[in-house]
Amino acid sequence: MKTNHCKIVDCTVRDGGLVNNWDFSVEFVQDLYASLNAAGVDYMEIGYKNSPKLMKGSEAAGPWRFLNEDFLNKVIPNKGDTKLSALVDIGRVDENDILPRSESLLDLIRVACYIKDVDKGLDLVQKFHDLGYETTINIMALSNVMDNDLVEAFQMIKESPVDVVYIVDSYGSLDHNDFKFLVEKFQEHLPNKRLGVHTHNNMQLAFSNTLVAAELGVELLDASVYGMGRGAGNCPTELLLTHLKNTKYHLRPSLGFIQKHMITMREKWEWGYLIPYLVTGTLDEHPRSAMSLLASPDRDKYEEFYDRMMTPEGSF
Amino acid sequence: MKTNHCKIVDCTVRDGGLVNNWDFSVEFVQDLYASLNAAGVDYMEIGYKNSPKLMKGSEAAGPWRFLNEDFLNKVIPNKGDTKLSALVDIGRVDENDILPRSESLLDLIRVACYIKDVDKGLDLVQKFHDLGYETTINIMALSNVMDNDLVEAFQMIKESPVDVVYIVDSYGSLDHNDFKFLVEKFQEHLPNKRLGVHTHNNMQLAFSNTLVAAELGVELLDASVYGMGRGAGNCPTELLLTHLKNTKYHLRPSLGFIQKHMITMREKWEWGYLIPYLVTGTLDEHPRSAMSLLASPDRDKYEEFYDRMMTPEGSF
Numbered sequence: 001m002k003t004n005h006c007k008i009v010d011c012t013v014r015d016g017g018l019v020n021n022w023d024f025s026v027e028f029v030q031d032l033y034a035s036l037n038a039a040g041v042d043y044m045e046i047g048y049k050n051s052p053k054l055m056k057g058s059e060a061a062g063p064w065r066f067l068n069e070d071f072l073n074k075v076i077p078n079k080g081d082t083k084l085s086a087l088v089d090i091g092r093v094d095e096n097d098i099l100p101r102s103e104s105l106l107d108l109i110r111v112a113c114y115i116k117d118v119d120k121g122l123d124l125v126q127k128f129h130d131l132g133y134e135t136t137i138n139i140m141a142l143s144n145v146m147d148n149d150l151v152e153a154f155q156m157i158k159e160s161p162v163d164v165v166y167i168v169d170s171y172g173s174l175d176h177n178d179f180k181f182l183v184e185k186f187q188e189h190l191p192n193k194r195l196g197v198h199t200h201n202n203m204q205l206a207f208s209n210t211l212v213a214a215e216l217g218v219e220l221l222d223a224s225v226y227g228m229g230r231g232a233g234n235c236p237t238e239l240l241l242t243h244l245k246n247t248k249y250h251l252r253p254s255l256g257f258i259q260k261h262m263i264t265m266r267e268k269w270e271w272g273y274l275i276p277y278l279v280t281g282t283l284d285e286h287p288r289s290a291m292s293l294l295a296s297p298d299r300d301k302y303e304e305f306y307d308r309m310m311t312p313e314g315s316f
Numbered sequence: 317m318k319t320n321h322c323k324i325v326d327c328t329v330r331d332g333g334l335v336n337n338w339d340f341s342v343e344f345v346q347d348l349y350a351s352l353n354a355a356g357v358d359y360m361e362i363g364y365k366n367s368p369k370l371m372k373g374s375e376a377a378g379p380w381r382f383l384n385e386d387f388l389n390k391v392i393p394n395k396g397d398t399k400l401s402a403l404v405d406i407g408r409v410d411e412n413d414i415l416p417r418s419e420s421l422l423d424l425i426r427v428a429c430y431i432k433d434v435d436k437g438l439d440l441v442q443k444f445h446d447l448g449y450e451t452t453i454n455i456m457a458l459s460n461v462m463d464n465d466l467v468e469a470f471q472m473i474k475e476s477p478v479d480v481v482y483i484v485d486s487y488g489s490l491d492h493n494d495f496k497f498l499v500e501k502f503q504e505h506l507p508n509k510r511l512g513v514h515t516h517n518n519m520q521l522a523f524s525n526t527l528v529a530a531e532l533g534v535e536l537l538d539a540s541v542y543g544m545g546r547g548a549g550n551c552p553t554e555l556l557l558t559h560l561k562n563t564k565y566h567l568r569p570s571l572g573f574i575q576k577h578m579i580t581m582r583e584k585w586e587w588g589y590l591i592p593y594l595v596t597g598t599l600d601e602h603p604r605s606a607m608s609l610l611a612s613p614d615r616d617k618y619e620e621f622y623d624r625m626m627t628p629e630g631s632f
Contacts, residue, residue, distance in 0.1 A: 175559065176492070176524060177531075201520075203555060208492060208524030215493075238591070239519055242598040243491070251598070255618040258591055263616055275554070275574055282558040282567070300579055302571040 003214040004246035007042035009196070009222045010237050013064050014045040014087050015229035020269045022047065022062030026075055028261055029064070032225065037080035038253035039241050043108060043220075046072070049086035051094035068097075072105045083107035087138075088124065090117045095124070101132030108134040110166075115145045118153040122160045129161040136196060136220065138166035142182060143173050143284050154189040164194045164220050169209065172202025172232050172277065173284040176212045183216045196220030199235050201227055202281025204273055206235040207243075214244065225254060226262040228269075231287035232277035270294065275302045283309055319530040320562035323358035325424075325512070325538045326553050329380050330361040330403050331545035336585045338363070338378030342391055344577055345380070348541065353396035354569035355557055359424055359536075362388070365402035367410035384413075388421045399423035403454075404440065406433045411440070417448030424450040426482075431461045434469040438476045445477040452512060452536070454482035458498060459489050459600050470505040480510045480536050485525065488518025488548050488593065489600040492528045499532045512536030515551050517543055518597025520589055522551040523559075530560065541570060542578040544585075547603035548593035586610065591618045599625055 013022075013029055029046065036044050047064030063071055067086055076084065085108035101107070109128040113121035118139065125135045137157065139145070157165055167182050174182075179197070186195055197213040199206040199222070210221050223240050227233035238258065242251040266272075276290035279302070293305050329338075329345055345362065352360050363380030379387055383402055392400070401424035417423070425444040429437035434455065441451045453473065455461070473481055483498050490498075495513070502511055513529040515522040515538070526537050539556050543549035554574065558567040582588075592606035595618070609621050 175527060203559065204517075204520055204523045204552065207520045211491065236520065238594065242594070243519065252619060252622055255591060255595075255622050259616045259618045275571060278554065278558070279571075300575045302575045303568060306568055306571050 002246050003211075003244045005217065005219055006214050006244055006247065007220050008237065008240055008249070009043040009045060009085060009220050010036050010041050010224060011045045011198075011222050011234060012224040012228050012237070014047050015222075015224055015234055016271075017047065017062070017064050018230035019228060019233075019271050020265075022064040024062060024064055029075055031257055031261060033076055033080075033082065035225075035253040035257035036237075037082040038250065039237075040247075040249045041082055041237065041241075043083045043085045045085040045087060045110070046075075047086055048092075049088050049098065049106075049109065050092040051097055054092050054094060067106075069099055069104055076105060079105060085110060087112055089113075090120045090124070093124065095127050098128065098131060104133075106133065108136065110136040110138055112138045112140055112168075114140055115142075115149050115153055118156055122156055122162065125160055125162045134164075135162050136164040136166055137162045138168050138196075138198060140168045141170040141286075142168060143171055143178070150185075151189065154186075158190055158192060162193065164196045165190055166196040166198055166220070166222075167213070167218075168198045169200055169206075171284050171286060172200030172206070172281040174199075174209060175203070175205055176209060179209045179212050180216065183213055183218055187217065194219045196222065198222040200229070200232055200281070200287075201234065201273060202232040202277045202287070206233070207239045210235040210240065211243070226258055226266065228262065228265065228271055231271065231291060232273055232281065233271040276305055279306050279309055285309070318562050319527075319560045321533070321535055322530050322560055322563065323536050324553065324556055324565070325359040325361060325401060325536050326352050326357050326540060327361045327514075327538050327550060328540040328544050328553070330363050331538075331540055331550055332587075333363065333378070333380050334546035335544060335549075335587050336581075338380040340378060340380055345391055347573055347577060349392055349396075349398065351541075351569040351573035352553075353398040354566065355553075356563075356565045357398055357553065357557075359399045359401045361401040361403060361426070362391075363402055364408075365404050365414065365422075365425065366408040367413055370408050370410060383422075385415055385420055392421060395421060401426060403428055405429075406436045406440070409440065411443050414444065414447060422449065424452065426452040426454055428454045428456055428484075430456055431458075431465050431469055434472055438472055438478065441476055441478045450480075451478050452480040452482055453478045454484050454512070454514060456484045457486040457602075458484055459487055459494070466501075467505065470502075474506055474508060478509065480512045481506055482512040482514055482536070482538075483529070483534075484514045485516055485522075487600050487602060488516030488522070488597040490515075490525060491519070491521055492525060495525045495528050496532065499529055499534055503533065510535045512538065514538040516545070516548050516597070516603075517550065517589060518548040518593045518603070522549070523555045526551040526556065527559070542574055542582065544578070544581065544587055547587065547607060548589055548597065549587040592621055595622050595625055601625070 223237040539553040543552040
C-alpha cells in the first residue's frame with residue numbers, strides 16, 4: 001500500500017508532557033529534534049503555546065507548556081528540515097502572544113477543540129492563518145459526537161482557511177472499521193481539506209489505526225517516540241518510521257534516541273497499555289478515572305474499577 | 317463486523333511457558349482455567365505434549381511442557397465448558413504417549429511444523445484424528461515461505477483429516493494487508509478447511525491482525541492473557557474478550573486473573589513490545605537474536621543491535 005503522501009507529526013514533547021508535566025530537559029528536546037530530523041520526520045510538535053496567565057497552577061510546568069520565541073531560539077539554534085509545531089487550546093491562548101510566522105521558529109499551529117467549540121477554533125485558525133502559519137483543527141473525542149453536530153461543524157470547516165482537519169481518537173476506543181468510517185465521512189464532507197489522525201493506544205490499536213488511515217489517504221500522522229503520551233500513549237513514531245512504504249524515513253536515529261532517553265523516562269513515568277486504560281478505552285470514556293486509579297493505592301484492583309465504571313446509576 | 321463464528325484459544329500456559337520455562341504454579345493454572353471458563357473462552361492450551369525422552373535439558377522445565385494425564389486430572393478435577401488443548405512439535409512427541417480422547421482430558425491436539433515438515437505433521441494429525449481428537453496444523457514462519465512450497469503443502473492438507481489450518485506470524489512481521497492476503501489465499505486453496513491465526517506483537521499489530529482475520533472468516537483465534545508469550549508476546553486474550561462483536565464473552569473474569577497473577581508475573585519475567593523485538597519483527601527474522609541481546613549486559617544498545625542485524629555479510 002502506498003503511503004508516500006504521508007507526513008509524520010511527532011508529539012513526544014507535547015503529548016508526553018501530559019505524562020511528566022513537561023519535565024523534559026533542554027538536552028532531551030534537542031536530542032529529540034536531532035533524531036527526528038535525521039530520521040526524516042516532517043514535524044515536531046515542541047509543546048503548547050498556551051498562555052500561563054490564562055491557566056491555573058501553571059507555575060509548576062516546564063517551559064514546553066508555554067513556549068516563547070526567545071527560549072525556542074536557544075533550544076533549536078540550527079533548524080533542520082523538520083518543521084516545528086505548537087498546539088493551542090481554546091480559551092487558553094492569548095492571540096497577542098503569537099508573532100507573525102516570519103519572526104517565529106514555528107511553522108504550524110494546531111488548534112484542539114471539542115465539537116461545540118469548532119466555531120471558536122476556526123476563529124483562532126483564521127488568525128494564525130493570517131499570520132502566515134500552516135494550521136490544523138483537531139476535533140477531540142469524536143467517538144462521543146453526534147452526527148448532526150459533526151455535519152454542522154463540517155460546513156464551517158469547509159469554508160475556513162484551515163489546511164488540515166484531524167480525526168482524534170481521544171479515548172482510544174476506535175478500531176479499523178471506525179477509522180475507515182470516519183476517514184471516508186470526512187473525505188466526503190470535506191473534499192477540499194487534507195486530513196490528519198491522532199490515535200491513543202488503550203486497545204493496542206494506535207499503530208494499526210494510523211496505518212489504515214494512511215492507506216485511505218490521510219496525510220498527517222501523529223505519533224510519539226516509544227508511544228509516550230497521556231494515558232495509554234500514542235502511535236509509536238519508530239513503528240511508522242520503519243513500516244510506512246515508499247517513504248524517506250529512517251528507523252535508526254530513533255533507536256539511538258530511545259536507548260539514550262526513553263528507557264529511563266519510562267522507568268520514571270508511566271504510560272502505555274495498562275488494564276485501567278483498556279477499561280476506559282473499551283467503555284469509550286475519558287481516561288481520567290483510570291489515571292486517578294493508577295495514582296492511588298488501589299491501582300491494581302481492576303475488577304473493582306471495572307464494576308465501578310459499569311455501574312449505570314446516574315447515567316440514565 | 318460479525319465475528320460470532322470465532323473461538324478463542326488461550327495459549328497463556330503454552331506460549332507463556334517459552335518466557336518462564338513453564339514455571340507456573342498449579343494454582344496459577346487452576347485460576348487461569350476458572351477465569352477462562354467464566355469468561356466463555358472456548359479452548360485453553362494447557363501446555364506441550366512433547367516427550368522428555370526426545371528433548372535435551374528437559375529436566376529443568378515445569379510439568380506443562382510434558383503434560384501427562386494423571387497430572388492433568390489433578391489440576392483440572394472439574395472440567396467446565398472450556399475445552400483443553402495441547403501442542404506437539406514434529407520429532408519431539410512420542411505418539412505412544414497419547415491416550416485415546418475418550419480416556420483423556422484433552423479435546424484438541426495441535427501440531428506445529430515448518431513448511432518442509434507438513435507431510436510429517438499430517439502423519440501426526442492422522443494419528444491424533446484416529447484417536448478421536450480435534451486437530452489443527454500450525455504452519456510456522458509463513459512470512460519466510462515461498463509460494464510453490466505453500467501450494468504443495470495446501471494439496472496435502474486438503475486431502476488430510478485436519479480440522480483447522482493455522483496461519484502463524486512467527487516473527488511478528490505481518491500487517492493487516494499481509495493477513496488479508498494470506499487468509500484469502502488459504503480460503504481459496506483450502507475451501508474445505510476451517511482456519512486459525514496465531515500472531516506475535518513485535519509491531520504492536522497482534523490484536524489488530526487477529527481482528528482483521530476474524531472479520532474475514534477465520535474461526536480459531538490464538539491469544540494469551542496480558543499477551544504473555546515468547547518475545548513480544550501474543551494477542552491479549554482480554555482485548556478479544558471485550559472487543560469481538562456478537563459473542564458470548566465476558567471481560568471481567570480476565571481482569572480478576574490479571575490483577576491476581578499477571579502483574580507480578582510481568583515484574584518477574586519479560587515479554588511484550590521491546591525495541592529489539594521491533595527490530596527482528598520489521599526485519600522478518602526469528603526473535604532469538606533479540607532474546608539473546610535482552611539477556612546480555614548490552615540489552616539497551618539498540619543502535620548497535622540494529623547495525624549488526626542489518627550487516628549484509630554472509631547473506632549473499
